[in-house]
Structure formats: structure tokens, C-alpha cells
Amino acid sequence: MPTTQAQAPTRDRILFTSAELFRRQGYAGTGLKQVTTQAEAPFGSLYHFWPGGKEQLAEEVLRTGGDFFLALYRAIVDPAPDLLTGVRDFFTGAGETLVATGYLDACPIATVAGEVASTHEPLRSASADVFELWTAALTADLAHAGAPEEQARPLALAVIALLEGAFLLCRTLQSTEPMDAAADAAVALVRTALETQP
């Protein structure tokens, strides 16, 4: 089910389709020919826009996917009445997206990150930058909401680990049960930290 991209510019169509295929099929499992075909773009355009080939394309996919996911987090958490509600809403939304896409779309970078961690250093590094970006954002939010300073970062890492682990379990089990369990766990952890007086 190729998502419609109407008449977006060639470069954008390739980038969008790459992101979709990489997060679903992985880096090695996605062919550049499949990308250009599904994006309805000429094969040569890919090397015109990304002279560094597959690796350069994947790096941009990882970074833009990371930025997109952070923006999604902001869009959900910032309007929420409090951080606890925002975190729960984010996990709930993740579960809803899984169901809506038939368990195809979960984390924008996880599948590739797992593949490349031990094999493609530039891509591992890009994935690390993304995880670090998310961790910093959640750490700041937790500290701002009143979590003890030394607990904020470990708690942020644990919440992101819960989310990533739940994504993998949900996609594999084709069920949102793990996401529901992770949501409750994340909320419980955050609540405890926020109730602790520094």
C-alpha cells in the first residue's frame, strides 16, 4: 500500500518512500530499485540527489525520521495538561498507529538501527544522534516537571527503552498488548519520580 504522495518533488518522494521501506523492511532488506519504483522516480535521480548512494540516503532517512518523531512527541506532549498525561497519550498514539497501519509503522529508526549498529559505523552514529536527541528532550521535560535531577536522564532512557521494546514486541506479536503494558509501566515510573521530593 504505497502512501500517496501526489506530485511532490522527486527528491521528496524518494526520501518519503525510503523512510517507509527502511523502517518496515530494514536497510539490507530494501533495494534501491524498489525505492525508486515505488516512488515513481527514475533510478538515476537517486544518485543525482544522494551521490553517496544507499548509505547517504539512509543517513538522511534516519535523521529526518528522528526529527519527525521528536516533533510528533512535542505535538502530543506540549498541549497535554501535564507530562504524565502527555507520556500516556504518546504511548496510546503509538499503539493506535500500529493498529491503523497493520503493525507496519512503528519506530522510524529502530529496524535500521538494530541492523547497522555493528556493521555500518556512519549509520550507527546517526542512529545514536537520534536516540540522544530524544533522550535529551525527555530528560529536560522530566526535570522541568519536577523529577529529581539525577533521576531525569535514567528515567528518560528507561521510558524510551520501554517504547522501543514495546514496538518490537507489538510488531512481532501483532498485538498492542505489549504497548499497553509499556504505557502503564512508563506512567508508573514517571509518576513515582515526580512524586519524589528532591
Next chain:
Amino acid sequence: MPTTQAQAPTRDRILFTSAELFRRQGYAGTGLKQVTTQAEAPFGSLYHFWPGGKEQLAEEVLRTGGDFFLALYRAIVDPAPDLLTGVRDFFTGAGETLVATGYLDACPIATVAGEVASTHEPLRSASADVFELWTAALTADLAHAGAPEEQARPLALAVIALLEGAFLLCRTLQSTEPMDAAADAAVALVRTALETQP
């Protein structure tokens, strides 16, 4: 760094090497030629023992990896003075293995599971069986240790999600910081559940 397998039978050498390469490089990223070369086995032997080819081999790798990891869990948790200590020891051991292998060896099935969830139904199904096996074991342990019955399974899923997410973050960030954070979170969650009187 091919792990030594001395003079193990050909079939075992191929299986062992496949497990190593699949969990590090993923399914699509690992070639059968690379497997047989590193296993010092003739290429044809692979199709002799696994007539179903790469997919059949990967399925056996997933299932034996799942059994192995459960046995490792049992070996750590059963002798522990209590479940809380056992869970902490398991997370600690996971972190130590990551460091000892230079962040190469984490979960035996996660990298492949993430790749195949949307692309290879027989392998997704095998991965699901493994996660279900682990979940059932931890659920039973939690219930036996005194967690309220309706909390045991969601808690087991959350702990496994924490572990899987931490594996991904640690491999990507090349740091055990996420595993330490996940360990504390898992212990806190389990402790709270065990302190709750049914």
C-alpha cells in the same frame, strides 16, 4: 572474531555461526556464503541440512536462540535468593555481555525479529513464539513470587520491553547507560508489584 568451535559437527558449526551473524548483522545482511565460510563448512552442506534454505535455517536459529536465552534466564534467576535479585542479575549480566563482546552480542533474536516482522511471515511467527515463551516464563515467576495475578503478564511484557529496548539503545549508543537505567526501572516495577497485596 569467529568464536572457536573446535571440531564440532558441521551442522552445529553452521548453526552456531548463523546465530552469531544473524543477531549481529540481521537476516538480509547476512549471506549464506559468509556463513559457510566462517563456519569452515562446505557450502552444499547448508542445503543438505536445511533443504528449505535461508528461511529454514533462520527459523531454527530463532527457536534455538530463544531456548538458549530462556535457559540463561533460568540459570541466573533460579539460584538467586529472590526474583527481584534474579531480575537485577539478569540485566546486569546482559550489560556485562555487551561490554565483553564490544556491543556485538545482545538479544539473540531482536535484530532478525525487527527485520522480518513485516516481510517474512514464517520468521515473524517463530519470533512471536519465542517472545511468548519468555513472557510466559516471567509471568509465571512473577505470579509465583506474589505479584497480583492480573498484573503478572503485563509486568512481564514491560520488563521484556525494557530489556529489548535497552539492548537496542546500548548497541546503538555503545554504552551500558541504558541497560543500567532499564535495570533500575525493571527492579522498581517488580518491587512495586510484589509489595502490592492481592
Next chain:
DNA sequence: GTCTATAGAGAGATAGAC
């Protein structure tokens, strides 16, 4: 810049000698 054709390497799989 857009697009096609193809090069060169490597994949998974198989045939068949021994």
C-alpha cells in the same frame, strides 16, 4: 537534471562428481 541501459559484484539456490 532526467532518464535508460548496463556493468560488475554478490546473492540464493542447484546440479552432479566423488
Next chain:
DNA sequence: GTCTATCTCTCTATAGAC
């Protein structure tokens, strides 16, 4: 059963016409 040679297909990448 063990092992080698090779088949066919697909991959990434590039050359070059337009």
C-alpha cells in the same frame, strides 16, 4: 553425505544519451 562449480537473479553503482 561431502564438496565444488555454476546457474540465475538481484543488488549497488555508473556511464552516457537526451
